[in-house]
Structure formats: structure tokens, C-alpha cells
Amino acid sequence: MQKGTRTLAYSQPVYFNGEGSVVGQKEGEGPLGKLFDVVKDDPMAGKDTWEEAESELQVEAVQTALKKAGLNKKDIRFLFAGDLQAQSVASSFGLSQLEIPHFGVFGACSTMGETLILGSMTIAGGFADYTMAVTSSHFASAEKEFRFPLEYGNQRPLSASWTVTGSGACVLGRRKGTLGVTACTPGKIVDYGLKDSFNMGACMAPAAVDTLLAHFEDMGCGPKYYDRIFTGDLGVVGSQILEEKLAEKGYDIERIHQDCGVMMYDIDKQDVHAGGSGCGCAATVLCAYILPEMRAGTWERVLFVPTGALLSKVSFAEGRTIPAIAHAVRIERVKEK
């Protein structure tokens, strides 16, 4: 433990033992489309409601992760899960069939960071051999929850993002592997007083700045330590704000920074405006692209920084601000000793 800091540096890595990604058709047609484990052509995923469809994505992502890890659901001691729905119903309903002891979390689109931190801390602390970290989002359930029913055909400004239909799940474990979580910097809630839910990138960028500055300071490292820094879903607008604000503080991340929301779609051709968003955005890009590329040797050291906007339709209707949070997870190729 580092006194006086918020970063946790583990004495032993917590390994990625298997991961699964499930996305919708639009994501399957994007630049990363061929990398996802499952692409669901049916937006209802064979279910009756958008919420049930989202639950089904989680279940399939978890089952894929278990299969790749060569494990059974009984091997997972604890599951950490959350989503964007009110009262996290996507997680509560789908995952109950797995009968794994359950910790529900809420971090909006930062959820994959939060589940990875809690899941890895549980293993690093000696409380489990394996844990599962999972999250999801669904375009239609999120529009219904936060904006307008799809039938209204509402228009969106260019700063708005497109909620990713997808779920990512990771098995974390003690069992040695190529990649491990070696340190985490949990986020603080940062509220800059912004109120525009059609410009979430701008609302979330200050939280990413706060967490990255804390991480660099706590670890005594700058961005140069990393081959890549991936934010979750800042989109085009938020990414620019992040890079500018960090440059003002003397940290140049532009060359190594990528945003999962920008990578998910062909922004010009797929009509997604500022890019992808939602818990499922960072989670599926992590599972389908970042981790496999690291295993292939493309990068040695990555910082994964999903960001979340902590609003509800009630808080929005009441004219309140949009506080945000960002969690940072250091992922490294583990060298044989």
C-alpha cells in the first residue's frame, strides 16, 4: 500500500485468464467488427424487450470468457457487474442464472474500470482464485432510459455520442498468463458544472484528467511509461479536451492516446457524430482489441481509463450538473522471471 495515494500497485500481477465480447450489428460493421467474439444481428437478441436483450449480451460475454479461460461458472468466486439501466436491471436479471456471488456496481461508462479494480483487488488480497468483471450497454435501452424513445426519431447534435450495443467480460485470476493488472487508480467524482447530456465527452474529460494526473504522480511515471493510453468513451470532443488539459500540465499524450469511442465506429460513414459511448464501449474494445493486441506483442504497457457520466434523467430534468468519474487500470505483459 502506498500511503497517502489513491493508486494501488500490486506486488504480484492479477492475470487476465479469458475474456469475451458480444456486440450488435452496427458495431459489427465498424472498423473493429471482425474482432468481436459474437455479433448479434438481431437487436432484440431473441428477447422481448431491450432490457432483456442487454442482459442476454452479458450472459453470452460471460459464457465466452469462461470458455476461453477453460473454467466453469463454479470456479468464479465473485462476480462484479453493472450497467447503465436504472437499478442495474441488465446485470441483475441476466446474470442471476449463473448463481455466482454478486457485487453490483455503478460507475456509468467507467464501470469496466471499476469492476476490473474490485475484481483484481479481491484476487490480490487473497480472497479469490478467480473473479469475473462484466458490463454492458445497449443503444435502444439507453435511449429509452436517458433520452427519447426511438420512435420519436429525435435529432442529435454533433457533440452527441452513440451508445454501443455490447458487453465485455473478463475472467481475472491468480493463474499465470501473458497479461496482468499491475496497478489501479480509482477515480474521484469530478464535477465541473457542465450540464449538456448531448456532450458527455466534455463532462467526462475533467475526470480523466484528474485520474491521469493522480496516476502519473502516484506512480512517479509520465505517459512515456505507456505504449498506449485508452480512454473509454470521451469521443472526438472529449478526447481533444483531455489532450489539451494534460498538455497544459506538461504531459503530452497525443501520440499514444486512443479513445475506444472513437475507434468503435467509422465516424464519418456510420452517423455516430462524436463516437461511441456506454459501458459496453470500453469493455468490448478492451476484450476484442486491446488485450489480444497486447498478447500478440503489439504493446507492452497499456493504461485503460474508462470514464463515466453520473447523471440520471431525474438529475437532468432537475437542471443539475453532470458529475463524472474515471478509473485507471494498468495492464502489462508479464515478463518471465
Added chain:
Amino acid sequence: MQKGTRTLAYSQPVYFNGEGSVVGQKEGEGPLGKLFDVVKDDPMAGKDTWEEAESELQVEAVQTALKKAGLNKKDIRFLFAGDLQAQSVASSFGLSQLEIPHFGVFGACSTMGETLILGSMTIAGGFADYTMAVTSSHFASAEKEFRFPLEYGNQRPLSASWTVTGSGACVLGRRKGTLGVTACTPGKIVDYGLKDSFNMGACMAPAAVDTLLAHFEDMGCGPKYYDRIFTGDLGVVGSQILEEKLAEKGYDIERIHQDCGVMMYDIDKQDVHAGGSGCGCAATVLCAYILPEMRAGTWERVLFVPTGALLSKVSFAEGRTIPAIAHAVRIERVKEK
């Protein structure tokens, strides 16, 4: 770590270093009224909306807990918080001013159990000297979120519970004290197919049964180990189901079982039907009554088992079931060695 079980038994206790409870007027007029740290006569707590009022309860509970612990907010390495509102806005808004690294959780009315487990695990694993566990509910914000606006003056059946206006917060720490968390049994999501949101006790009782059976089996103990078992907010109806179901399995808890929801109000005189409910119910009874009585020597060993109904108004409107979860926390007076 106990292989193959879901119960965590800590090698060293994680201590309760200070706690705070804040409630509304109705709770202040109940049988435990004089025990709470703060009774707010103004249901708006000086704010403009019910949601902001609920946030204010959390802030005051945290500040009271810090004060009793003799600590500053900077001493708390991580805060675990959640509430019943969609997207946990009561927690996200009020607590941001504390600038403590934040883990949002969602466990409905089981939230105090979840935050105590995660908060104590973090300390037992060596990741913090102090953590904070906090949750809240508010009658008016919960009615707005889940049922009907207060202005409708709707009627409630006798099996319905009354959401407690209140917040409880605990500082957990390494610093030795009289009381400690010595073991925890995280819950699984249990879904018996019940759908009546005006009878949450019946929906949640099976989850309490499941967690208690797992706890007794994992720890090799029966209810006789405990001086008291406190469930969160099963109310009159759910408590009876729990006691009957456990009796069928050979565990007689009737003599030592109490339910925080039943204890919170004078059920006959205060028009609360089945009793109190909400995240704030178990949390405030723990902080104002259970922990102080244990310190005074009334009980040596208590099992604290808050239960949560994992529904949303969307899942309810879609005619879905009400899955539930219960988390168990073993609290003991720590003997000097």
C-alpha cells in the same frame, strides 16, 4: 480463503472506528428515535429537490462518522456508496464534495451489506487503513422513483413497506476498536418468480434464506453462534417467511431474529403497514442501535443481513419478476489477546 465457499473469514478483524446516522422526522418519532445522531425535521433537508435532500443525509452521516472516528476526509482511502435512485444520483451528487476515491455500488436495500463487505475486504487485503461504507434512502424520492408521486395520494396494501428517510455511514479501519467485522457471506441473486412490488418482503426472504444457509454451512455454525441475527427490511411478512423456511431446514432463528424494518417504526401507530424499508433502514439501525448496543456489551456476536429487491420501474412495467439479494456480515466484540 476458504476454497469452494463464498464466505470470507478474515484472519484479523476489520474494526468499526466510527459511524453516523441521520433520519427524517417520522423515523425520529419511532421507537429508536432518540438513538439517531441527527433527526431532520425538514424533509427537504434545506434543499430544492427530494434527491438533493437524500444526498444531504449522506453527507451528514459521513461527516458524523468521521467526527466520531476522529478522522479527516483525507484519511479515508476509498469510499463505497450506493442508493436506490436510478443511476445512484443520491450518492454521486452529495459525496463528490468529499473528494474521496469512490466506488459506486448497487445492491438496492442490501447496499449497506455490500459496502461493508467491500470496505472491509479492502482493509483486510491490505489496501487501505480506513474506508467508508455509506448508503441512504428517502421516502419521497423512492416513491417518485418506484411507485407514484406523493401528490396522487395512492393507497398501499398491508404488505407494503414504508421507505425509510435516512442515511448510515461507517468508518472501517485497521485501528483497533471494540467491534470488528470478522466474516462476510456475499449474496447470490435469487429469483423465485414473485412480481408484487407491494410485497417486497416476500420477494426478498428467499435471498436471505439462501445467504443464511450458505453462511451456516460455510462457517460450520448454526444460529446458536449468534446473540442476534438482524435482517434489513423484510418487514412483518418477509420475516415470517424467513423464519418458517429456515425452520424447515432445521435452523430455528425465531428467538434471536429481529428485522430492522420492523424495529424502525411503531407499526400499529405509525401507519407503515409491513414496516420500514430502503437502503437507509438497515444502515441507520446498524449505526444507531446495533453497534452501540454491542459496544455496551448487550450482545457479543451479531449477524447483519440486509436484503435488496433488484427491480426497477421499467422491469416492473414489463411484468418481470423481482430478483433479490442478501449479504451477511458477521460483527463481533473483539476480545483482547
